[in-house]
Amino acid sequence: MDEFADRAPEPVWVVAANVVAWRRCGVGGQELRPGTKFFEGGAKVYVSGVYWGPGGDRVTVAGRERHTGRWIVIDTATRHLYNFRPKLVHTPRVLERLREERCARGFTEAHYAVDAAPVLERYARQYRAATAPGSPHPDRCLCHACLTGEALHTDDSSDEPAAAR
Structure with missing residues (x-):
């Protein structure tokens, strides 16, 4: 047996995050859906890669799949x-x-990872706000922005992603 086969893999620095409990979607953001197609709301995921070119709007994550519990x-x-x-x-x-x-x-x-975490948080907040700009939230809205009070705060233009400028 190889001596390296029993050795644990080297730890890796990533950015951990949670999936939003509810997200707005549909025409004008009037529909609410729990979590995402693959992850339950509140699930912990590990961000291992970011597409910085288009402004950080897509990330590669590892987490437990909603229906099977397998790592994906x-x-x-x-x-x-x-x-x-x-x-x-x-x-x-x-x-x-x-x-x-x-x-x-x-x-x-x-x-x-320390530098990327606040940047990703700011981008996520901006992209959630841009999902349905100008559309009113439904009554008793459960989206992440409404539940956390994020919808009340407005970012200044200096926080725009590089791709949006």
């Missing part, structure tokens, strides 16, 4: 996530799935 790696919209924070992942199954999808590098160093 998919690309999802940044606006469907919140509470971004840096995390050193030791979980062997997460690291294995990331390696299978060639995303095992993560953010390579802690300071990259």
